[in-house]
Amino acid sequence: xxxxxxxxxxxxxxxxxxxxxxxxxxxxxxxxxxxxxxxxxxxxxxxxxxxxxxxxxxxxxxxxxxxxxxxxxxxxxxxxxxxxxxxxxxxxxxxxxxxxxxxxxxxxxxxxxxxxxxxxxxxxxxxxxxxxxxxxxxxxxxxxxxxxxxxxxxxxxxxxxxxxxxxxxxxxxxxxxxxxxxxxxxxxxxxxxxxxxxxxxxxxxxxxxxxxxxxxxxxxxxxxxxxxxxxxxx
Amino acid sequence: xxxxxxxxxxxxxxxxxxxxxxxxxxxxxxxxxxxxxxxxxxxxxxxxxxxxxxxxxxxxxxxxxxxxxxxxxxxxxxxxxxxxxxxxxxxxxxxxxxxxxxxxxxxxxxxxxxxxxxxxxxxxxxxxxxxxxxxxxxxxxxxxxxxxxxxxxxxxxxxxxxxxxxxxxxxxxxxxxxxxxxxxxxxxxxxxxxxxxxxxxxxxxxxxxxxxxxxxxxxxxxxxxxxxxxxxxx
DNA sequence: CACAATATGCGAACAGTGCTCTCGTTATGG
DNA sequence: CCATAACGAGAGCACTGTTCGCATATTGTG
Numbered sequence: 001x002x003x004x005x006x007x008x009x010x011x012x013x014x015x016x017x018x019x020x021x022x023x024x025x026x027x028x029x030x031x032x033x034x035x036x037x038x039x040x041x042x043x044x045x046x047x048x049x050x051x052x053x054x055x056x057x058x059x060x061x062x063x064x065x066x067x068x069x070x071x072x073x074x075x076x077x078x079x080x081x082x083x084x085x086x087x088x089x090x091x092x093x094x095x096x097x098x099x100x101x102x103x104x105x106x107x108x109x110x111x112x113x114x115x116x117x118x119x120x121x122x123x124x125x126x127x128x129x130x131x132x133x134x135x136x137x138x139x140x141x142x143x144x145x146x147x148x149x150x151x152x153x154x155x156x157x158x159x160x161x162x163x164x165x166x167x168x169x170x171x172x173x174x175x176x177x178x179x180x181x182x183x184x185x186x187x188x189x190x191x192x193x194x195x196x197x198x199x200x201x202x203x204x205x206x207x208x209x210x211x212x213x214x215x216x217x218x219x220x221x222x223x224x225x226x227x228x229x230x231x232x233x234x
Numbered sequence: 235x236x237x238x239x240x241x242x243x244x245x246x247x248x249x250x251x252x253x254x255x256x257x258x259x260x261x262x263x264x265x266x267x268x269x270x271x272x273x274x275x276x277x278x279x280x281x282x283x284x285x286x287x288x289x290x291x292x293x294x295x296x297x298x299x300x301x302x303x304x305x306x307x308x309x310x311x312x313x314x315x316x317x318x319x320x321x322x323x324x325x326x327x328x329x330x331x332x333x334x335x336x337x338x339x340x341x342x343x344x345x346x347x348x349x350x351x352x353x354x355x356x357x358x359x360x361x362x363x364x365x366x367x368x369x370x371x372x373x374x375x376x377x378x379x380x381x382x383x384x385x386x387x388x389x390x391x392x393x394x395x396x397x398x399x400x401x402x403x404x405x406x407x408x409x410x411x412x413x414x415x416x417x418x419x420x421x422x423x424x425x426x427x428x429x430x431x432x433x434x435x436x437x438x439x440x441x442x443x444x445x446x447x448x449x450x451x452x453x454x455x456x457x458x459x460x461x462x463x464x465x466x467x468x
Numbered sequence: 469c470a471c472a473a474t475a476t477g478c479g480a481a482c483a484g485t486g487c488t489c490t491c492g493t494t495a496t497g498g
Numbered sequence: 499c500c501a502t503a504a505c506g507a508g509a510g511c512a513c514t515g516t517t518c519g520c521a522t523a524t525t526g527t528g
Contacts, residue, residue: 160392206355
């Protein structure tokens, strides 16, 4: 966790507050890993920390705010997993597959966090700006592979129905300044991102039961298909 | 609702029981449409029906069982939407797009039901046999378009990484006896089904905010891309 | 240093929830 | 006709998120 030196806690009280805020989040996260988002109980978190349940409200205004903090953390976690799995020196196809596998491993190890991010949204959550930035880290890691391949002149887009530029609002050039993406390329990357999350949702939520015989293998196949569609060579 | 004539209610009590069972489900569904799965309250359902909350338990053993009944109903609903949107006499591409649009309209009109089916699973979910049959209706509608195109010799599979047959457990021939699907074709249909659900999840859960400029248009584009990948002509 | 302002922790309380159990009442089948 | 089974109602249990008032501890300031 990065601490802004300008806003560093100066008094003992502020220091204790920062620490307890993190401890509450950590306890909530432990509980989340065990019981899932819908069963996350503020009172149980308070019990684990041996404090009154009402004291939690000095640090988080509501259960939803605590969940939002967990969401932010989880977005950064999956972003870390994606970026950590990427080896920029490798071949595009290998980079792509490694990122996909990295995200899958994170999702299998943290299914409740994954559900928190990509499953049914919790009742009254309103994604703040900070969240959308963290949320973009994982898909950006995918996009970077495509961008690098394009910069190297290695992008090979297989034929497919074209995407009307008017359908896309996202300006990829803002996020990856050194590359210019066409609407078609942007759309293909978006679909790859959606595919990665979609296939993991299916696997984690049991929709592939009796359908696939080898989930890991089918996942790798899906990664290859998506990579090829996004224009990665071989 | 189909009533088995062999198990038709014979006594007044059985008749009342069947009716009340349906009324409870209907009230639960009304409530589901308003507040979503996680906030569905058994007691509120009982209030709406002006009965004691404990009386509900004579008809559904638990809240989860009531939710399971709602899941079954929702699977059949989306199956109805898909089948109802399909015009077997139309061109494959048109059939495909119509089914996709039909499912999207259902999902937009019933977001909580959609979340119930394809979002985070509720606590103790145990999908009975009946559920998986109902769940297969929508994807089967997609598969039928591909099967018919193949039977007409119109299937044009664009090049893509091959799918190892060992990865697939589903035997499509069991579901569509008149056509023989290769593992590759089966995989492509599976991915199309996953794509349809995935893109709708993104749209409904707000993951496309600031990304797409025209959700309906992007959805149609996604349908075309998926149809082409599944081998539908034009 | 003294003091007012503020931050914090606690316990009680409120309105909910799912669910169980008991207890009369009512309908059913032998 | 009567024992049995089903049923509805209500009380109660163990929870939940959240609010409120009160006591205590820590501040910045006069």
